[in-house]
Amino acid sequence: MVRYGGLTVDWLGYATARIEGTDAVVYTDPGRYGTLEGTWNERYGGTDHPSGGAYDARDADVVLVTHDHHYDDDGVERVASDDATVVVYEAVSADGVDENSGRDVREPKELPYDVRRVAYGDELTVGGVEIEVVPAYNRTDGPRADESGAVPHPLGFGCGFRFAVDGTPCFWPGDSDVVAEHDGLDISILMPSIAESFTMDRHDAADLAEDLAPDLVLPIHYNTFPGLESDSGAFAADVAKRGIPVVLDEGEF
Numbered sequence: 001m002v003r004y005g006g007l008t009v010d011w012l013g014y015a016t017a018r019i020e021g022t023d024a025v026v027y028t029d030p031g032r033y034g035t036l037e038g039t040w041n042e043r044y045g046g047t048d049h050p051s052g053g054a055y056d057a058r059d060a061d062v063v064l065v066t067h068d069h070h071y072d073d074d075g076v077e078r079v080a081s082d083d084a085t086v087v088v089y090e091a092v093s094a095d096g097v098d099e100n101s102g103r104d105v106r107e108p109k110e111l112p113y114d115v116r117r118v119a120y121g122d123e124l125t126v127g128g129v130e131i132e133v134v135p136a137y138n139r140t141d142g143p144r145a146d147e148s149g150a151v152p153h154p155l156g157f158g159c160g161f162r163f164a165v166d167g168t169p170c171f172w173p174g175d176s177d178v179v180a181e182h183d184g185l186d187i188s189i190l191m192p193s194i195a196e197s198f199t200m201d202r203h204d205a206a207d208l209a210e211d212l213a214p215d216l217v218l219p220i221h222y223n224t225f226p227g228l229e230s231d232s233g234a235f236a237a238d239v240a241k242r243g244i245p246v247v248l249d250e251g252e253f
Contacts (some may be wrong), residue, residue: 002247004189004216006166011249013040013050014224015070015175017191018079021166023128024061028161028172028191031075033224040224047223048232052253060084061127065108066136066174067158068092073106076113085114085126089133089159120159134160134185136176144177144198152198162187171212172220178204182212190214193221194235195228202235210242217246 002009010018013035019026034040038054045051060079065071065088073094076086086108094105108115116126122133136158138144138151145151153175160174162185170189173182178200190212192205199221200208209217217239222230232248239246 002216002218002249005168007168007189009170009189009191009218009249010253011050011191011218011220012036012052012055012253015066015172015193015221016075016079017172017218017220018057018060019165019170019189021168023166025059026062026064026129026163026165026170027060027079028064028220029066029070029075029174030060030063030079031072032070035224036075036078044225047229048248048250049223050250050253055079055253058082062087062129062131062163063113064131064161064163064172065089065092066160066172067153068095069158069175071105071108073108073111074103076111080111080113083114085116086111087116087118087124087126087131087161090117090119091157118159130164132162134162134171134173135179135181136160136174137179138199139177139179142177143201171214173200173208175199175221178208182208185212187212188215190217191220192217194219194230194232195222196230197227202230202232202238206235206238206242209239209244209246213244215245217244218249219246223250 015029137155140149193199194202
């Protein structure tokens with residue numbers, strides 16, 4: 001658990017963060033890989049990553065979903081209150097069966113909540129939370145592109161979210177390289193991915209932190225499974241050397 005100003009921030013594993021203020025509770029990309037089912041540790045444990053028993057708080061006012069790879073209907077239900085608003089990027093689809101659990105996954109529109117579909121550039125306020133939808137993608141000329149320019153997260157596949165809880169702007173870039181659309185964002189809390197594959201790595205994330213100069217950096221989306229390894233200690237040291245406050249949240253919840 002991390003405290004900043006009047007907010008409490010918890011990384012619960014994979015891309016799931018919980019941000020609580022006086023006015024609202026927000027979750028990013030809840031679930032997948034057993035992180036909220038209480039099974040992550042037995043499947044992937046032994047790395048610097050949150051772990052715990054089955055999570056079923058159901059206290060979210062707002063749930064943010066960035067793209068297919070992070071959509072989990074069971075995860076949404078584990079965090080969402082009965083009157084939650086679920087903000088889902090327009091391209092997200094259940095895509096049949098969850099490859100990790102074997103469950104049939106419901107489409108977002110089938111969830112028993114107020115579901116809002118959003119696109120790049122949208123700005124909305126729900127549950128007292130101001131939200132801006134930011135493009136997220138791998139550059140075709142970047143480190144995640146193959147020789148043909150194909151990437152795991154093309155433009156239009158997913159998004160990131162800049163959102164303000166109690167007036168404090170937070171930024172979860174989603175599964176993205178550092179891209180031009182990040183330039184000049186006004187944020188207080190940056191929650192970047194630092195995985196070695198699929199997204200910006202720890203070096204790129206440290207550069208982004210230096211460029212945006214947030215008040216606090218809390219990395220997420222790393223060490224969940226072998227393809228997402230990272231050296232979080234080295235990342236924290238790199239960011240701290242640049243004069244930016246940084247914290248890790250890798251314990252049990």
